[in-house]
Amino acid sequence: MSNKLTTEELVVQARQIRRLIIQMLAEAGSGHPGGSLSATDLITALYFNVLRFNPADSQWPERDRFHMSKGHCCPLWYAVLAQTGYFPKEKLFTLRKLGSMLQGHPDRKTPGVESASGSLGQGLSIALGMSLAAKVDKKDYRVYVLLGDGELQEGSVWEAAMACAHFSCSNICAILDANGCQIDGRCEDIMGLEPLAAKWQAFGWHVIEINGHDMQQILAAYDQAKTIKDKPTIIIARTVKGKGVSFMEGVVGFHGRAPTAEEAKKALEELA
Amino acid sequence: MAEQLYQRDVYGQALVKLGASDKNIVVLDADLSSSTRTNLFAKQFPDRFFNFGVAEQNMIATAAGLASCGKTVFLSTFAVFAAGRAWDQVRVSLSYNNFNVKIVATHAGITVGPDGASHQALEDIALMRVLANMNIIIPGDGPQTEDAIMAAAQHAGPFYIRLGRSKVATLENKGEFKFGKAQLLTQGNDVTIVACGMMVAQALGAVKNLAAKGINARLINLHTIRPIDSEIILKAARETKLIIACEEHNIFGGLASSIDEVVAENFPVKVIRVGVRNRFGQSGEPDELLKEYNLTSLDIEKAVLSNISVR
Numbered sequence A: 001m002s003n004k005l006t007t008e009e010l011v012v013q014a015r016q017i018r019r020l021i022i023q024m025l026a027e028a029g030s031g032h033p034g035g036s037l038s039a040t041d042l043i044t045a046l047y048f049n050v051l052r053f054n055p056a057d058s059q060w061p062e063r064d065r066f067h068m069s070k071g072h073c074c075p076l077w078y079a080v081l082a083q084t085g086y087f088p089k090e091k092l093f094t095l096r097k098l099g100s101m102l103q104g105h106p107d108r109k110t111p112g113v114e115s116a117s118g119s120l121g122q123g124l125s126i127a128l129g130m131s132l133a134a135k136v137d138k139k140d141y142r143v144y145v146l147l148g149d150g151e152l153q154e155g156s157v158w159e160a161a162m163a164c165a166h167f168s169c170s171n172i173c174a175i176l177d178a179n180g181c182q183i184d185g186r187c188e189d190i191m192g193l194e195p196l197a198a199k200w201q202a203f204g205w206h207v208i209e210i211n212g213h214d215m216q217q218i219l220a221a222y223d224q225a226k227t228i229k230d231k232p233t234i235i236i237a238r239t240v241k242g243k244g245v246s247f248m249e250g251v252v253g254f255h256g257r258a259p260t261a262e263e264a265k266k267a268l269e270e271l272a
Numbered sequence B: 001m002a003e004q005l006y007q008r009d010v011y012g013q014a015l016v017k018l019g020a021s022d023k024n025i026v027v028l029d030a031d032l033s034s035s036t037r038t039n040l041f042a043k044q045f046p047d048r049f050f051n052f053g054v055a056e057q058n059m060i061a062t063a064a065g066l067a068s069c070g071k072t073v074f075l076s077t078f079a080v081f082a083a084g085r086a087w088d089q090v091r092v093s094l095s096y097n098n099f100n101v102k103i104v105a106t107h108a109g110i111t112v113g114p115d116g117a118s119h120q121a122l123e124d125i126a127l128m129r130v131l132a133n134m135n136i137i138i139p140g141d142g143p144q145t146e147d148a149i150m151a152a153a154q155h156a157g158p159f160y161i162r163l164g165r166s167k168v169a170t171l172e173n174k175g176e177f178k179f180g181k182a183q184l185l186t187q188g189n190d191v192t193i194v195a196c197g198m199m200v201a202q203a204l205g206a207v208k209n210l211a212a213k214g215i216n217a218r219l220i221n222l223h224t225i226r227p228i229d230s231e232i233i234l235k236a237a238r239e240t241k242l243i244i245a246c247e248e249h250n251i252f253g254g255l256a257s258s259i260d261e262v263v264a265e266n267f268p269v270k271v272i273r274v275g276v277r278n279r280f281g282q283s284g285e286p287d288e289l290l291k292e293y294n295l296t297s298l299d300i301e302k303a304v305l306s307n308i309s310v311r
Helices: A007-028 A031-038 A038-048 A069-085 A089-094 A121-137 A155-166 A197-201 A216-229 A260-269 B007-021 B039-044 B056-068 B077-086 B086-095 B126-128 B140-156 B199-212 B230-240 B255-266 B288-290 B297-308
Strands: A065-068 A143-148 A172-178 A206-211 A232-239 B004-006 B027-031 B047-051 B072-078 B102-104 B136-138 B159-162 B165-171 B183-186 B190-196 B217-220 B225-228 B242-250 B270-276
Touching: A007 A031, A007 A038, A007 A069, A007 A089, A007 A216, A007 A260, A007 B027, A007 B102, A007 B190, A031 A038, A031 A069, A031 B165, A038 A069, A038 A172, A038 A216, A038 B027, A065 A069, A065 A121, A065 B056, A069 A089, A121 A143, A121 A155, A121 A172, A121 B056, A121 B086, A143 A206, A172 A216, A197 A206, A197 A232, A206 A216, A216 A232, A216 A260, B004 B007, B004 B140, B007 B027, B007 B039, B007 B102, B007 B140, B027 B039, B027 B056, B039 B047, B039 B225, B056 B072, B056 B077, B056 B086, B056 B102, B056 B159, B072 B077, B072 B140, B077 B086, B077 B102, B077 B126, B077 B159, B102 B140, B126 B136, B126 B159, B126 B225, B126 B242, B136 B140, B183 B199, B190 B199, B190 B230, B190 B255, B199 B217, B199 B297, B217 B230, B225 B255, B230 B242, B230 B255, B242 B255, B255 B270, B270 B297
Parallel strands: A065 A143, A143 A172, A172 A232, A206 A232, B027 B047, B027 B072, B072 B102, B102 B159, B136 B159, B190 B217, B190 B242, B242 B270
Antiparallel strands: B004 B165, B136 B225, B183 B217
């Protein structure tokens, strides 16, 4: 995007995107609100102020790449793609319906989606492939990938983490939506992940830890990542699952359950 | 004595040829490049070769990322790991995306030899065959390996190409290779023998022995398992009424099953399976193992003789 938004404008845009997430999930009747809402501020800032892309030419070779490894949070991705002009907003309400280009988990038939996801633990490798392609082609695009914290329990993430550092992929910026929750409960209760920063540092990454709902911190982290020239960067963003809707915040049950019509109404009032 | 070649040597050389003519080719391996022979490409084109260490899942999903940026990716490891270890990555990141990634798996089948069961892939055809979008080629000899690699480079989409560890006799007079079109190696109307990979040479031995006994066997080299050449199989079913399916693979889900599916829907005939019968492999020399697991030309001949009379 050429015209960057102010942090205040980003906050307004993120609220609008949260509204769309609630509306499309309520219409679909199923899907994953919790992790979509926790990563909304991160991905809104990325698309509106950081990422280099052209919605009119989704295959523009020089575009920065974004991949959503935690594919279940695609309602967020779809809302952002609609808001940035990849397709009309009305399409959002075909989510999860037969024949829709907006599948329950990302699919390449959606304009702006580079690769399918949904089976966790593969996205950092996909980003690595995009990064190596830039190296082979001597292109200067950057690669952004959104990971979930529960996802880090997949061993293949660490295979990829090792390789990104080994190949000195400084064009990779991973964004960890550390909302602390997974389907069965709190991550630390199900399968402990901490200390996250020390783990990624030990794997050879530059680590930036931020509050993932503070727009100024988010933008500063993206800026800092661009200055790191010898290693990949991960932004460990501490977030709240279900952020923005009081009765969803930190509630594990909203990992994979859509709001009812009544809950949606209440949520939209809060996000007005 | 026919020429004997390692299919993986031919593969490595074919990659070098491809790499010289197509700058878009990228090659990946997972710590087995000297065995799979991708090291030949690595030596010539170090900037387009990436070694992932012992991490097949990462290698395969990374291939998807490269392909999403327009690269044609060839990647190699042993068949047990390529098809088994990273199956979900092959499913979601390669097949579902329909990406231009060519898995060239070496050391398939029982003839891996002394390394034993853990390294003898007897299930990989089955694992790859059930994936939508996946193309599968099992070349019958050395020269056909180059044909398979070139075909995979020319056709968009994911491929699984299955190669062995041991040398394979070069087949004579097999005619032109066409992806998706099986090759008729011998004419005959008494029985049809269908084989792939190194089993084609075994089948050829059986055909010669049967000819001496007055039995004219039709031999088909089914080098492309997917998309399958239904036409040649149905013609054989109609004209010979008996099919012997030979593969260096478990009898479940591989070449025999592919044939079963075609005839069962269209023209049911008896299909006798010459393959590993619901067992894991074990250590031994390739020749010993072929005997132990009943995969020799003699076993194929026996399968014909004991079924041809009852048809």
